[in-house]
Amino acid sequence: MKGHDVLISVKAPGKLYIAGEYAVVEAGFPAIIVALDQFVTVSIQAADQIGSIVSSQYQENSIYWRREDGEMVFDNRDNPFHYILSAIKVTEDYAKTLEKPLGIYHLTVESDLDSHDGRKYGLGSSAAVTVATIKALCKFYDLPVDHDKLFKLAAIAHFTVQGNGSLGDIAASVYGGWIAYHSFDREWLKLAQKNYAFDTLLDMDWPGLNVELLTPPAGLKLLVGWTGSPASTSHLVDRVALNKAKQQGDYQRFLENSKACLKRMINGFREQNLKAIQAEINVNRDLLNQLDQFTHAHIETPLLQKLCDIAQTFGGVAKTSGAGGGDCGIAIIDQKNDISKLLASWQAHQIIPLNFNVHHVEE
Known part of the structure; x- marks a missing residue:
């Protein structure tokens, strides 16, 4: 884990679909997606006994938590932070496979992905916040992570909450630029999560998944x-x-x-x-x-x-x-x-x- 006083700050971009919508939810069907220079920024700083999760979008719903027997325990239940919490759980599951001790921290989220009056542009803010949270926690816990592993961690976290969709917005947020994305088989993922150890699942090939970086004409x-x-x-x-x-x-x-x-x-x-x-x-x-x-x-x-x-x-x-x-x-x-x-x-x-x-x- 990084030093107590170090503020870790990472960002993940939003996305727009260029083509291939709806078909991409079927395993192996392609879409073209682009990452944009509008970001979700997640910052983490170590805390002593009480941690917090604060979002500029939901000031009145900031949540505070402690750790009991290795699990996060929340003081208020009704919150809009499902994607962040899922991202935390998945990353800490990964940390456990590497026998890293879990810490307490303040996590802050800021987003460009909505208009000034809070209306969504449709840039994939839930995907970007999932990716940024995992990137920040991987730094906090000093976990080895490349683009492919980051995609898999974020896909598991996002799919656990949303339950449908292609996860193409996760791919755009992870890989950036213009990408051709072929979605993986989500029914396979449900079974694989039950049948494989977590570290095995992260290391194996996922059926149907393919990401190709594209260069647009000048x-x-x-x-x-x-x-x-x-x-x-x-x-x-x-x-x-x-x-x-x-x-x-x-x-x-x-x-x-x-x-x-x-x-x-x-x-x-x-x-x-x-x-x-x-x-x-x-x-x-x-x-x-x-x-x-x-x-x-x-x-x-x-x-x-x-x-x-x-x-x-x-x-x-x-x-x-x-x-x-x-x-x-x-x-x-x-x-x-x-x-x-x-x-x-x-x-x-x-x-x-x-x-x-x-x-x-x-x-």
């Missing part, structure tokens, strides 16, 4: 527009899951078409071909709208449709990002185009351009 400009209305990813993913059983044929076609589209798009990145990437963004938008027709998830809201239409008017291509239903849309445009007019038109239609850049994680 002229590619990513624009992000926010509709101002938040969406619940968990609820939207659940709604699609409920309806896919009824429309099995349509859903299987959607999956296969999405996989083919993403394969072509990933090749566009490998070949530095902006036009190819843009063509597949359009294909992916159409596929999501087809999915919407038989699941009634309301993925592309009227304002998100307007965001896409405006981008096309000014020579770009655009689509919803993530689960849709609100939050953000993304546009991909050649930076030679007149981007200022596109952004002004978004603003005129109550779409807020977000001035975010791609964030690359250091090795």
Whole structure:
């Protein structure tokens, strides 16, 4: 464990989905995701008898805890810190496998991933806080951790709380930059957690999991527009899951078409071909709208449709990002185009351009 007076501070970036949403929740199906320069920062400092967890988002719900017989014991039960607590548990399970003594500490969370009035942009704040908490605790306990191990620790912690989703936002927060992400088999993880020792689970290959770092073409400009209305990813993913059983044929076609589209798009990145990437963004938008027709998830809201239409008017291509239903849309445009007019038109239609850049994680 690090010295008592040392303040450890780490950050993890938020993310946006570029393509492959919904299909990515199925094991082995790809998505392209980007990490952004908006962060969750977690700070840890050793404490004596009473530890605390404080978040600038939830000042009134700060929680205090002690340790009894190696377990955390909380003084107040009703708290919004489930992801942080799950991240702490998973990291301390890892520490125990390395026979590290557990300490008491003050943990502080600060986030850029919400607007000033507390509304979420949809940048994956629960994933970023999970990743940042684990990174900070690995430093605090002096635990060996690389990107692959950090992903697995954070995926276990996040999945334990959320119970659905692809964990692609965890991958973006861990690896940074532009990534092609193939999700692993979450049903396998549930079984594996029961059947393998924790350290074995961290060291083994996870079926279906693949993360490839991508380099965008030099002229590619990513624009992000926010509709101002938040969406619940968990609820939207659940709604699609409920309806896919009824429309099995349509859903299987959607999956296969999405996989083919993403394969072509990933090749566009490998070949530095902006036009190819843009063509597949359009294909992916159409596929999501087809999915919407038989699941009634309301993925592309009227304002998100307007965001896409405006981008096309000014020579770009655009689509919803993530689960849709609100939050953000993304546009991909050649930076030679007149981007200022596109952004002004978004603003005129109550779409807020977000001035975010791609964030690359250091090795």
